[in-house]
Amino acid sequence: MTERNRSRGIGRRQLLAAGSTAALVAGVGGFPAILKAQAPAIKVGILHPVTGPLAYSGTQARAGATMAIEAINAAGGIKSMGGAKLEAVLGDAQSKPDVGAAEVEKMNEAGVSAIIGPFASGIALATTQAAAKHNIPHIVDVGVVDQVVTRGLANTFRFGPGLAKVVDTAIANLVALNAASATKAKTVMIVHEESAFGSGMAKTLNEQLPQKGFEILETISHPNPTRDFDNIALKIKARKPDLIIPSNYYGEFVLLARTLRQQKVEAKAIYSILGGAASNFRFVNEFEDAAQYIIDCNHWVDPRKPEAAALRKKVEDQKLFFTYEVFLNHECVRLLADALERGKSSKREDITAALTSSSWAGHMMPYGPTKFVNGQNEGAAPVNTQIIGKDIKVIFPAAFADAKPVFPMPARG
Amino acid sequence: MMPSLRLSGQRALWAMAGVAIIGVVLPLLLRSDFWLNFAIMVLFFTVLGQAWNILGGYGGQFSFGHAAFFGTGAYVTAVLQVKFGINPWLGFVLAGIGGGLVGAAIGFLSFRYGLRGSYFALVTLAFAEVLRILANAAAFTGGGVGTLIPLKQTAANFQFVDKTGFYFVIFALMLIGLLLAYWLENSRFGARLMAIRENEDAARALGVNAFAIKLGAISLSGALAGLAGAFYAQYFLYLDPRLAYGPGISVEALLVPIIGGMGTIFGPLLGATVLHVVGEIARKVMGDAVGLNLALYGMVLVAMVLFLPNGIAGLARRQRLKPKEERL
Amino acid sequence: MLEFSILLPALLNGLTIGAVYALVALGLTLIYGVLHIINFAHGSMLMLALYGVFFLHALFGIDPYVSLLIVPPALFVLGYALQRGVIGRASHGKDENILLVTLGLAIVMDNLALYFWKADTRTIDTPYGFDTVDLGIATIAVPKAVAFVAALLICCALWLLMARTDLCKAIRALAKERQGAQLVGINVPHLFAMSFGIGAACVGAAACLLLPSFYVAPDVGQVFVLIAFTVVVLGGMGSFAGALIGGMIIGVTESIGGLFLGESLGQLGIFVIFIAVLLFRPTGLLGHRA
Known part of the structure; x- marks a missing residue:
């Protein structure tokens, strides 16, 4: 199961990156050693409107999230879980709430541990609701309209500030x-x-x-x-x-x-x-x-933090523009990684609990440690x-x- | 020329009974919420397409503006609920009435002035746009901010905890649509409507009151689209002017029956199913490459028109009635 | 009152933006007039043309106005091929099939553009992009003034073309009497494709004139497609002068409506006029009864 998921989902780049290490390990310890070292991958739903009128923002957002996943995996995955890797399950909301909600159902069946997205408020209202039914923790990246977090959905966490x-x-x-x-x-x-x-x-x-x-x-x-x-x-x-x-x-x-x-x-x-x-x-x-x-x-990064400058360089090296969609999603993935690291579990309810008690300060935003009250990160500010x-x-x-x-x-x- | 697969009389009733049985059993077989949601969306677009089919397929009046009816139904349910605390089940019924009234109003104006063909199509489009602009400016619709229906998941509140509840509502609506189409095929009203489609002037000459018949058809069509709108509002709980009255819905409404087979009972069901399956397959095939899945979807659409000029329902007919068709 | 003090400049703005609408609508009205089809892919063709202009500028430094020599012919070829190869074949003599196939083509074009060129909103910076002409009552951006004059010229050119050349006499005959044209030996599919090609070439010209003051993105076609339909209906389907006048009327209506009702609600004026024309004079201002 693990091997299959890994090779299917993480993608070629990931495999290549892991390849050299794997070869080394295989050379020293033989084949079984790899299997032992490999903790099950944690699936993360990355859901954005990458087609339709919101395609630009959606694409930027997806780029930010996938870059963060690659970086976390390259740095050894979730350490408290035996170096478990994150695996992106990409979704396209096509700039429509109904399609966004359908994607949540698909991600649920794909066994995602959490969902990050979906940029627009109108879509977020539909996706958070759909995710709530399956208790999937849903980190809202932008979705600034205040009702996104005021509906009492325990699975919804908004990292950035509301309107x-x-x-x-x-x-x-x-x-x-x-x-x-x-x-x-x-x-x-x-x-x-x-x-x-x-x-x-x-x-x-x-x-x-x-x-x-x-x-x-x-x-x-x-x-x-x-x-x-x-x-x-x-x-x-x-x-x-x-x-x-x-x-x-x-x-x-x-x-x-x-x-x-x-x-x-x-x-x-x-x-x-x-x-x-x-x-x-x-x-x-x-x-x-x-x-x-x-x-x-x-939304903007804290210019004092070196990670911000590093990310900007990395983004620009990929010939992309450094926009708020990119870094907000990048940091949402890291917020999730922090919750996984502390909760030591990829179970949905454990992640929700870990996010609820989150006090993560390692981000590049000008927010202070995260503190979620009714799903809203209280420290978030533009x-x-x-x-x-x-x-x-x-x-x-x-x-x-x-x-x-x-x-x-x-x-x- | 009689368009496409015609399951008539007895056979159509049997087929409907079959659909009804399959539909009732289906949620018991579908253990997956994804597929249940998929079925709900297929049925939703079937209802919307059937609404269009009543007017466009049986009546030959092409509308580009079914969003006008759909959006009205959606807003009626949502606004009555949010502003006046009216129960959404009652709102659901009122949405049908609202959609029907908007249909009658638009129909009255455009048929009164004898608009046909693309002129009628464009005027419906314009009416939908007018409603979108008004919904955007009005205070009671929430304007551009939109209307959010509070989350309160009880069946009495038309919000089911289990998707199966929504499934049976939209399935029932779909059956009503089938029965309506069946009725059109077997009633004097329907016969007159189809006579108008074939040749309006001839129908008039034979004493058909074309204006009244068309008005009836557009009201019926509007009512069904309004019900679909109310369902949408309850299922997703959020509306804004573009979602409700935007051209997207109008296009979906005509795509489904034309692909499936216009003027046939099962055309919209076939069309919605095939389009959604194609959409899903395109996603699978193209993976995460942005845009390619929709491009493939579009290509399949073009190919279908190239090779299935009478819709999917027409395919079945072509095989069965091959010799007869030559005569056309 | 403020609104009245800027009424005149607003009117002038309306005329210039109306000229752009007319440019986009010219191609549509030709296609409609001859083929009697509602071309949903019109906006997508505009989008492709805009990308053409953009890349000619970005990659080869070709000025958008110089592109007038390149993009319209390219669009002609595209239009001819689409009509001959896809749309014509798909019609099977039914309007709904044409509707569907142009819709399908629009979906394909928009999403291929999204795949190849990404969703970025792209603009070009020309030396004259920020220049203005001071007319005393108002300052008009140079690109808009150019588009205005060009719209008039293109409209006249098309009119001459249609009135004088044999080809276009045949097209007009075709528009009036399809079967008759076939009987006298006119190659109908070829002429249909020619009309569609010329219509597409108009879109190409519109793109060259539009880009200096606008932008391009994969869904940019939708910005203009609805308004182009409005203009075509208002002017009379198939009438060039009608498209020009229709464009101006829509431009001015939008401008004045925006002034008094705000830009959002001001759009209402466009559709109210549109509906009124459809109801009371469905052939449009300059159209003939079919």
Whole structure:
């Protein structure tokens, strides 16, 4: 069983990597030694929307998760379990909740110990529910909508922050930014995509920003896809807000940023929240000029931690962009590995118990040790980044910022 | 020309009885939740496809907008439950009514103005889009954030702990769909509807009230699609405007019966089964290569059209009725 | 009120974006007018063309406007081959089969693109990408101004082509009277494929003009396909001038709707007009009764 699974699932690369060691062992101790050394592989469901409209994020997420699995296996697997290897069972939710739920059923029968995924909130609602029926621990990688963890499903763990936390942090940092600067931003325009995360964010902002003394001039919701942002730029130009707060998917964000630049729209800051491209190196590389000084409140790594830089290099060596989908999934796999290491068991209920009591501090996120309360990692928080030159710098929280915020941003002429 | 495999009268009833028996026994044999879920999804798309088949297959009115009915049914159940605490079983019935009413409204407008063929198809598409945009803007649907039905797994709440419960609901709905199709094939209403499909002007000349018949068909079709929508809402507990009213559902709804055999009782069941099996096989064959499984699925689709011009049901007929077909 | 102060520039924006819609719709209207088929693969052909333009630029440094000499002919070949080799054969004389086969082709093309080129959203940076033309009342991005003028030119060119050449006279005859055309010895499958090819070439041209101000991803076709249908119906299926005017109307409606109702709800205007035209004038603004 073990041998069969290993050779089928782990893939050629893994076998090659293990090959040299195996040959050595075989040479010294003979064939039976390998069998003894080989603990059963632990199957992990890696479930993302790698086709359909969310394919980009899904692919990035899958890359992050599989890289982590390869790294853990290469480093000797789960040591407390006799060096047991992780085996990825890949799933494609096709950007649809019903397909995501069907994939969970398939993974259940494939005998996965846990599931990591599935990027989008709408899919996460379906997959966590399906996984709960089989008591499969389900680590949610992104899925920011708050209801993902507030439904009382004991199997659901969200490593990253939820929408409420993101918006709270964004507002707090905005207030801090204002306080530290001579020029104060007061008026705001929000440009958000119309699906769950953009609308949810706009709703919360509309409730909270006025309490902090900001005046919302207008909230513009736009569909996905939006083909043209000229009119939105016109409106912004006419209303002259101090702050532009965008929240959109990648394609729309790029179009918006380009149009703002083209129409020479000036503001004190473009302060995006979960901006689709604002902390994406592809955007920075391709449109350095339009991207300059855009601030984003988003998932990001702790720049002080060497693992973060190492992972970024590894990702870029594979000709991929270092985006939040990659590192969040990478760290979700390591979170699971930590739970396995401590629980010494690949049984679903043991993993759930180990995750519930998790206090893992070895990650590259700016979170502190993990602590799950009703499935939400309480320490999780976004950070503020700003595009400065060709790099994405952390500007908040001050404790580990690697650049000073440029605010207000200089006129771009 | 009479399209494809026609199991009529007695034979169709026997076949339905067979399907009913297999369907009841199936969950006892399926020890696997994956396959049970698979069966549920096949039946779900069968119901949706049967809804389309009533209007498109028997009535010859091609809709690209069945999401309008499906989404309405889904939202009726979800919103009544979340906002007004109305029991989803009652919501289920109301979803059928809601879907039927939307069908009647769209039908009234488009048939009143004599839209046929691709014009009718495009207008239904536009209506579905209008509903999607409205659902996105309205507050009571939760707008773009969507509507989440609270998790409360009791049968009285139309949320079964065991998937078998969902299975029997959708299976019953599928049987109702079969009976409807059977009724269409054996009733005056159905005969008139099919006469309109073959030649509307001729049917009119013979005194058929084409407007009323088509209106009846689209309402019936809308009601069945609305029920499918309510089922979807209860099974997945989450809706947003794109899931409910997006073009994806409209395409699935027409794919299933056309592949299976339009205007046949069992066409949608055949179509949904084959499409899902093909989808699963494509996944197996292509493994984890991103996109290739769907590409293969698309190729099979193209190949089916190339080689099975009358759907899968047409295949059976071709063998049996070969000599007769020459005459066409 | 703010909305009125920017009404004029918004109108102008609507016209330029409408020209792009018209460009995409030109090919669709030709295909519809002659073959009477609803081509679901239209968006996917646009996607392939956009990738063509993108890679010509990325790999060989060819400017998208220079690609106008390369991509449309390539798309013509693709379109001709698809119609002759697959769509025509699959139709078996039934509309639903054509619908299905173009749908299948769209799924194949989109997912092969996903497999080969990944899901990344790709953009190109051209020297003129951020340049604008100041018209006094509004500043228009250069790529959009170019697309606007090109749309007018292409529309005129197509019209001339259809009015003057023998080939296209035959196509028009075919569009009107299929059996009659067959009787007088017109090679129907060839002409169908020619029409489909020309329609595809239009999509190729649209891609060259679109990419400098847009992006390409495997599912980009869906961005335009629905709107292109709307334009075709509005203008009258098969009418080039109709597609142009229809595109402008849709562009302006979207623009003005967005201005007063917000971009999300503003889309409503497009479909309301669409439904109204279908109900009250189903042949479209410039269409003829079939």
